[in-house]
């Protein structure tokens with residue numbers, strides 16, 4: 382039976398000692414120094430995609446947060462309450478091992494995993510969508526390809542995708558996977 386080859390798991394001490402590097406020193410330092418510690422302190426949970434030459438192909442960190450209702454109103458296909466802010470999931474960190482970047486493979490699979498996990502969280506506690514702060518225009522273009530839109534101040538590079546849209550895209554991806562792997 383074909384298995385989804387990009388399953389991500391909670392980071393361990395061994396993972397953070399693997400020498401993972403994305404080329405971004407802040408993301409690499411966070412992974413090495415804070416990924417496990419912040420998880421234990423309930424500040425943010427980091428998940429890794431294992432494999433590849435360094436043992437870790439990429440990671441992402443999820444944190445519970447909130448967005449300003451007015452910032453996302455136009456992006457959510459439903460009536461929203463009058464609350465000033467709504468619960469949402471922050472994709473706080475996201476990085477792919479340097480040698481594996483730009484291949485259209487690990488980044489998209491890792492993002493799909495992060496969004497799939499966000500759906501699981503939204504099934505347990507209300508989350509209107511997923512948001513993040515893109516590092517630069519290149520990263521923002523990457524997220525745009527997967528349904529994220531810019532929100533907030535133009536220079537802030539903050540991005541959001543509604544949970545409704547995430548659910549639809551995950552469902553479509555699952556159907557596609559089953560078409561290619563009918564025995565899965």
Ligand SMILES: CC(C)(COP(=O)(O)OP(=O)(O)OC[C@H]1O[C@@H](n2cnc3c(N)ncnc32)[C@H](O)[C@@H]1OP(=O)(O)O)[C@@H](O)C(=O)NCCC(=O)NCCS
Nearest residue numbers: 405475476477482483484485487488515516519520522523
């Ligand atoms: C951004 C990133 C997660 C994308 O993953 P990936 O596996 O390289 O994804 P893809 O190959 O599908 O996408 C490539 C696109 O991502 C962007 N990208 C690629 N390398 C990048 C890099 N080093 N920094 C920023 N963006 C990058 C570009 O928009 C590129 O599009 P292009 O081919 O049209 O120029 C990955 O490149 C990475 O980890 N970069 C360094 C860390 C980083 O910027 N993380 C995002 C924090 S918000």
